Amino acid sequence: MSDVTAPRKAANFGPSVLRILALMRPDRARMTFVLFLAALGVAAQVVAPKILGSATDVIFDGILGKSMPEGVSKAQAVEGLRQQGQGKIADVLAGSGAQPGAGIDFHQLSMVLLLVGVLYVAGFFFNWSQGYITGGVTQRGMYRLREAVQAKLDRLPLKYFDSTSRGDVLSRVTNDIDNLAQTLNQTLTQLLMSVLTVVGVLVMMFSISPLLALIALVTIPVAAVITALIAKRSQNHFMNQWKDTGLLNGHVEEMFTGHEIVKVYGQQDAALATFDEQNERVYQASARAQFLSGVMQPAMQFVSNLNYVAIAVVGGLRVASGAISIGDVQAFIQYSRQFTQPLAQIGGMINILQSGVASAERVFEILDAEEEGAEPVPGERPEVVRGRVEFDHVSFRYEEETPLIDDLSLVAEPGQTVAIVGPTGAGKTTLVNLVMRFYDINAGQIRLDGVDTAKMNRAELRRNFGMVLQDAWLFGGTIRENLTYGAPNATEQEIIAAAEVTHVDHFVRALPDGYDTVLDENGSSLSVGQRQLMTIARAFLADPSVLILDEATSSVDTRTEVLIRQAMDRLRQSRTSFVIAHRLSTIRDAEVIVVMRDGKIVEKGNHDELLEANGFYAELYNSQFAQATV
Structure with a gap:
């Protein structure tokens, strides 16, 4: 089973956020315009309640003025109320704009309502525009991120993929980037709007009543404490959620790829048990993360309601004393909602x-x-690539303390076929990986036509190689x-x-669409032998100077093996070839056979010479024929 090292806790929240925002740097002009639009949208929404409050004042003053007799001044009406012992009503009348005998000014009311409508429409337009632009900025940022990840994967050494689950890499490239894109779409605009709304609403509240504004400000530290407590606990669960999702994807990818083997060995129940276990971990981490995330909104709503009650009570007392108009109290209550709502949104968005x-x-x-080591600049290259490959005292190890290839020297002349044989783990495949610099050697040199491959550009080096693998x-x-x-x-x-040369043409022409037949990602509509012949044809068409054949006939029947060997014989003509084979009968005609054991060349020569030497090669060869006889 694949194993994935658990990612570290997201302790670098701030730097990571800055790094995410850096993805948007090429669109900073658009983001500046978005900030301008957001400011206009917030301004329209923030000013509207204050103006709407004046509409309430117009209605209230009209009703209050209509209830008083005409022919008296406002001062006389206030004095009369005080003499009647109605001091509170007198205070309200004194603080209002009512005129005795005057009714509701519908012209003024209609103008106020029209202005409020214009502000709300303008606010909608500004908010929609900045949301639309922000969405484009986010998607372009994710486009650049996907490009950067793909380019990075191309630069990573082979050892990275040897030590990392393919399912986890796929999960990072797909699920994690999609989750980041969704997060930015949900939060980038809202967060900007929420912050600007809090600032704008605070300004308007202080302009109406500093006392009520101070009461509303009590919400901020309470909200900050709640947000910090919940965010601290939820972050671990979000990390576990995506880590476990990567593990689950890796398991599913493994089981899907090897579903035939799973069935053959009757491991469906074991595979399902592992799936259930990992699925349960994803469920538990996701449930905990979403639960804590869901707690944020109700908690902030509770704080908002307490704030609303406090403002309503104090505001009512201020209206009764004539210190503030009823329209201003109405506007302030709206502002209190506008103030606490973005705070709750900020809390929820922090969890997202x-x-x-x-x-x-x-x-x-x-x-x-x-990444792979830096490319030499400028890279060297042979004047003419003839295909001479030389290993000069090469040493290599995957792990520092575990030697694999030690002081190996070998020369493959142009046009020669060099067969590499030996037991499993002897270093055969490692040797050809070193030729193409999938790994860098620890000591010595590998030269292509006299040029040290370490001084060549990797792409330039690999352009001279063709490869046909076992899979x-x-x-x-x-x-x-x-x-092609x-x-x-x-x-x-x-x-x-x-x-035609590689025996592919005859079965391709038998397909309904011939060369235009569409294959799936595994070419499962073709047989194993047909797929292998196609890879040989692909290498033939690329016309490389050096050819590498790694167990290319190990998984096909005898008749298909004959066809593949014929195709490979044509492919090897006039090319330097490295052939890795367990079936020693397939490499009898090789000019040079290299026998490896424990990372060293223990024998070298042609087939007849090695049999005559009666060494390790003869032992391997005879054991295969003995097994065939049995």
Whole structure:
């Protein structure tokens, strides 16, 4: 089973957020415009309640003025009320704009309501515009992030993929980036709007009543404490959620890829038990994270309600004393809602951000992974590539304390076929990986036509190699696209010629769409032998100077093996070839056979010479024929 090292806790929340925002840097002009639009939208929404409060005052003053007799002044009416012992009503009348005998001024009321309507429409337009622009900025940022991740994956050494679950890498590249994109879409605009709304509403509240504004400000520290407590606990669960999702994806990918083997060995129940266990961990982490995230909104709503009650009581007393108009109290109550609502939104968005930042850090771990060594600038290259490959006292180890290849020297002359044989773990595949610099050697030199490969650009070096592996790799696309993968500019005649030489043409023409037949990502509609022949045709069409054949006939029947050997014989003509084979009968005609054991060359020569020496090669060869006889 694949294992994934648990990612570190997202302790770098602030720096990670800044790094996420840096993805938007190329769109900073748009973001500046978004900030301007958001400020206009918030201004329209913040000013509207104050103006709407004046409409309430117009109605209240009209009703109050209509209830008083005409012909007296406002001062006389107030004095009369005080003499009648109605001091509170007198205070209200004194603080109002009512005029005795005057009713509701409907013209003024209609103008106020029209202005409020215009402000709300303008606010909607500004908010919609900045939301639309922000969405585009976010998606462009994610586009650049996906590009950066793909480019990074191309620069990562082979050892990274050897030590990391493919399912977890896929989860980071797909699920985590999608979660980050969704997080930014949900929070970037709202967070900006919420912060601006809090600032704008505070300004308006202080302009109406400093006392009530101070009461409303009590909400901020309470909200900050609640947010900090919940966010601190939820972050671990969000990290576990995405870590466990990666593990689950890795398990599903493994079981799907090897579903036939799982069934053959009757391991469906064990696979299901592992799935259930990992699925339960995803469920538990997700449930805890979502529960804590869900607590935030009700908690902030509770604080908002307490704040509302306090403002309503104190505001009512201030109206009764004539210190403030009823319209201003109405506006202030609206502002209190506008004030606490963005605080609650900020609290909720911080929890969403926790999930997004947890995903972002998993993606950043890929971007921060150690890359292949720096390319030489400028890179050297042979004047003419003839295919001479020389190993000069090469030493290599995967782990510092575990030597694998030690002081190995070998020369493959142009056009020679060098067969590499030996027991499992002897270093055969490692040797060809070193030739193409999938790994860098620890000591010595590997030279291609006299040029040290460490001084060559990797892409330039690998352009001279063709490779046919034991596992035939085909991708989703047409047969023609698969064949031309290493030679995209090949002509139709060249494609058909390569297919004919490698025994591919006859079965391709039998397919309904011929070379335009679409294969799935595994080429499962073809047999194992047909897939292997296609990879040989692909290498033939690429026309490399050096060819590497790694167990290319190990998983096919005898008749198909004969076809593949014939195709490989044609492919090897005039090319330097490294052939790794367990079936020693397939490499009898090789000019040089290298026998490896424990990372060292223990024998070297042609087939007859090695049999005559009666050493380790003869022992391997005879044991295979003895097994065949048995």
